[in-house]
Amino acid sequence: xxxxxxxxxxxxxGATVWDVAQKxxxxxxxxxxxxxxxxSVSDKTRxxxxxxxxxxxxxxxxxxxxxxxxxxxVGLLYSNPSAAFLSAFLVGALGECSQTGAxxxxxxxxxxxxxxxxxxxxxxxxxxGILVPPPLxxxxxxxxxxxxxxxxxxxxxxxxxxxQMSAVRIDDYEGALTMTKHLLALGHTDIGxxxxxxxxxxxxxxxxxxxxxxxxxxxxxxxxxxxxxMFTYRSGLLAARELLAQPTRPTxxxxxxxxxxxxxxxxxHGLHLQVPDDIAVCGFDDTPVATTxxxxxxxxxxxxxxxxxxxxxxxxxHIRARRAGQSYMPQHRLMPFTLVERxxxxxxx
Amino acid sequence: xxxxxxxxxxxxxGATVWDVAQKxxxxxxxxxxxxxxxxSVSDKTRxxxxxxxxxxxxxxxxxxxxxxxxxxxVGLLYSNPSAAFLSAFLVGALGECSQTGAxxxxxxxxxxxxxxxxxxxxxxxxxxGILVPPPLxxxxxxxxxxxxxxxxxxxxxxxxxxxQMSAVRIDDYEGALTMTKHLLALGHTDIGxxxxxxxxxxxxxxxxxxxxxxxxxxxxxxxxxxxxxMFTYRSGLLAARELLAQPTRPTxxxxxxxxxxxxxxxxxHGLHLQVPDDIAVCGFDDTPVATTxxxxxxxxxxxxxxxxxxxxxxxxxHIRARRAGQSYMPQHRLMPFTLVERxxxxxxx
DNA sequence: CTGAAAGCGCTTACAG
DNA sequence: CTGAAAGCGCTTACAG
Numbered sequence: 184x185x186x187x188x189x190x191x192x193x194x195x196x197g198a199t200v201w202d203v204a205q206k207x208x209x210x211x212x213x214x215x216x217x218x219x220x221x222x223s224v225s226d227k228t229r230x231x232x233x234x235x236x237x238x239x240x241x242x243x244x245x246x247x248x249x250x251x252x253x254x255x256x257v258g259l260l261y262s263n264p265s266a267a268f269l270s271a272f273l274v275g276a277l278g279e280c281s282q283t284g285a286x287x288x289x290x291x292x293x294x295x296x297x298x299x300x301x302x303x304x305x306x307x308x309x310x311x312g313i314l315v316p317p318p319l320x321x322x323x324x325x326x327x328x329x330x331x332x333x334x335x336x337x338x339x340x341x342x343x344x345x346x347q348m349s350a351v352r353i354d355d356y357e358g359a360l361t362m363t364k365h366l367l368a369l370g371h372t373d374i375g376x377x378x379x380x381x382x383x384x385x386x387x388x389x390x391x392x393x394x395x396x397x398x399x400x401x402x403x404x405x406x407x408x409x410x411x412x413m414f415t416y417r418s419g420l421l422a423a424r425e426l427l428a429q430p431t432r433p434t435x436x437x438x439x440x441x442x443x444x445x446x447x448x449x450x451x452h453g454l455h456l457q458v459p460d461d462i463a464v465c466g467f468d469d470t471p472v473a474t475t476x477x478x479x480x481x482x483x484x485x486x487x488x489x490x491x492x493x494x495x496x497x498x499x500x501h502i503r504a505r506r507a508g509q510s511y512m513p514q515h516r517l518m519p520f521t522l523v524e525r526x527x528x529x530x531x532x
Numbered sequence: 533x534x535x536x537x538x539x540x541x542x543x544x545x546g547a548t549v550w551d552v553a554q555k556x557x558x559x560x561x562x563x564x565x566x567x568x569x570x571x572s573v574s575d576k577t578r579x580x581x582x583x584x585x586x587x588x589x590x591x592x593x594x595x596x597x598x599x600x601x602x603x604x605x606v607g608l609l610y611s612n613p614s615a616a617f618l619s620a621f622l623v624g625a626l627g628e629c630s631q632t633g634a635x636x637x638x639x640x641x642x643x644x645x646x647x648x649x650x651x652x653x654x655x656x657x658x659x660x661g662i663l664v665p666p667p668l669x670x671x672x673x674x675x676x677x678x679x680x681x682x683x684x685x686x687x688x689x690x691x692x693x694x695x696q697m698s699a700v701r702i703d704d705y706e707g708a709l710t711m712t713k714h715l716l717a718l719g720h721t722d723i724g725x726x727x728x729x730x731x732x733x734x735x736x737x738x739x740x741x742x743x744x745x746x747x748x749x750x751x752x753x754x755x756x757x758x759x760x761x762m763f764t765y766r767s768g769l770l771a772a773r774e775l776l777a778q779p780t781r782p783t784x785x786x787x788x789x790x791x792x793x794x795x796x797x798x799x800x801h802g803l804h805l806q807v808p809d810d811i812a813v814c815g816f817d818d819t820p821v822a823t824t825x826x827x828x829x830x831x832x833x834x835x836x837x838x839x840x841x842x843x844x845x846x847x848x849x850h851i852r853a854r855r856a857g858q859s860y861m862p863q864h865r866l867m868p869f870t871l872v873e874r875x876x877x878x879x880x881x
Numbered sequence: 882c883t884g885a886a887a888g889c890g891c892t893t894a895c896a897g
Numbered sequence: 898c899t900g901a902a903a904g905c906g907c908t909t910a911c912a913g
Contacts, residue, residue, distance in 0.1 A: 247906035250599035596890035
């Protein structure tokens with residue numbers, strides 16, 4: 184209670200490599216080798232060391248390691264994704280960084296044309312690797328620059344990852360397939376669709392999945408049931424007006440993301456249509472707007488925080504391998520999505 | 533150009549205290565003293581050292597310092613503020629942290645009742661100080677616990693800061709005053725107001741400022757022109773319906789935040805009212821929803837990113853002072869807000 | 882496969 | 898007011 188003299192003490196209490204070494208009857212060097220898992224250590228020794236680590240509840244002092252090794256700097260190139268995406272992403276990235284002892288440095292790149300400069304700045308600031316969230320992860324120019332510079336990088340939430348680069352994503356196709364089947368299961372057969380920005384790979388797959396699921400269920404999707412959006416609320420407004428101005432209305436609208444789905448609800452209300460009774464609406468991403476609007480949106484949840492965590496872990500692995508002069512194979516990680524049912528598609532009884 | 537052998541090299545290139553000491557003709561010790569500015573150094577020496585620092589473009593190696601001193605850990609207690617707030621906040625906090633070499637650790641505290649546990653967890657994770665954004669910065673229980681534990685902390689965006697605790701904020705009263713005067717200047721005299729969550733101190737001041745500005749301009753505000761909201765979109769929907777269901781409508785509505793203002797626009801559109809021609813609408817905070825909806829919202833911009841930066845700087849100062857065994861006076865920092873005029877209140881010609 | 886030594890760049894006592 | 902020495906905890910060559 185109120186210990187006023189807290190001096191640089193570490194949370195763990197502070198077993199060091201040296202303590203572990205002594206307990207295991209080996210040298211500090213060997214402990215270090217076990218921790219880092221690169222060099223060759225006999226199984227027997229490794230076991231002894233690991234046991235000592237457990238018993239002493241040893242945790243590496245990331246600050247000391249950084250002093251020797253150089254700080255691991257993870258760069259994030261963010262170009263106005265939604266704030267929701269960014270905050271969820273940062274929460275995950277930061278969590279992993281504090282475990283790894285890596286520093287996260289941010290660089291904004293609003294103007295897609297300035298991406299070259301932004302990447303250069305990130306590297307000038309000492310970034311050892313770069314996290315590439317949407318929409319940059321779908322920019323050929325950015326990807327090409329990163330590849331040419333040979334800097335470790337991880338694409339996050341791109342739908343069609345390059346084989347040359349690590350990536351963490353969900354299966355957008357499966358997600359949209361699941362959503363479409365959900366609407367079909369609720370009895371909807373005449374469904375409108377709002378496409379997303381054609382430059383974004385997830386937009387392409389989500390649309391394709393919708394079409395495929397409809398076809399498989401034996402339902403034709405006429406051209407007037409599909410509207411082009413750009414992932415913005417504003418574009419959703421326009422697209423929704425287009426879809427709802429038809430002589431006969433669809434009974435449901437599937438928008439490629441939540442912002443546009445929120446716009447559909449607004450337009451529906453403007454036309455005095457009840458959601459979901461007159462028209463069911465669903466989105467994709469499960470961003471905060473999904474639970475902000477009323478009724479709340481049925482949508483596909485993307486585990487952004489987990490994806491960011493995973494991306495940082497991958498990046499750190501890559502950076503370490505590179506520093507050790509080892510080669511590194513790009514890794515692709517697929518994370519699970521979840522269909523979140525809310526009021527906007529509730530079954531009309 | 534593809535230097536494959538980048539080994540733990542630092543961005544700056546790497547002048548050390550030792551280089552500076554040599555150039556200045558003093559000891560490394562003295563350089564350290566100058567950098568940290570605590571101990572006594574003669575003006576002459578200090579000048580010499582500072583000049584050497586400049587010439588060598590010396591930057592302290594935060595990793596090495598952390599190895600000696602212990603990592604500085606800044607904790608952030610976030611309890612579902614808007615994603616927009618969180619991301620803007622994190623961008624600022626992270627920027628300052630990477631300059632200071634501090635680590636940012638996050639702890640979610642969604643359930644206000646679990647705040648005690650969340651604070652304990654943050655401390656168990658090694659937090660040396662805590663950042664307290666809204667709504668926690670207005671929670672007496674949380675503030676009390678922090679004070680009792682004697683842990684350095686900074687409240688961010690509270691409107692009525694405790695004198696015992698550092699705080700960074702804007703002047704919510706002045707902000708709302710400015711906004712009200714803006715509406716008056718546009719010719720509105722019959723203005724509706726939607727209050728925010730009464731537990732939040734900014735809500736109280738914003739309302740008070742509105743009333744004061746109206747009174748000062750000689751306009752009475754009848755009870756039916758004021759509706760109670762809770763800062764959520766949903767509550768804004770209800771409040772807007774209440775205000776717009778009056779036999780005579782106000783010509784403008786000032787909502788205490790952007791989410792509620794966005795809801796006002798949705799309701800207005802549902803009633804086939806044009807914004808701003810039939811009804812002007814404005815919000816507060818300048819969160820992304822302000823530029824997502826259409827027409828875009830006139831609002832008061834709060835420099836969240838700068839505020840976070842400032843809060844981290846204050847916290848680090850406090851932690852350093854504490855570690856050095858010095859006392860520290862809580863500081864209150866007032867940041868400038870900006871009135872952002874957009875289409876939702878454009879003058880009708 | 883394993884270890885003794887030296888050092889990352891900084892700062893904390895201890896002297897003077 | 899200033900400095901020489903030792904050490905934060907870890908890891909990188911260098912041996913064996």
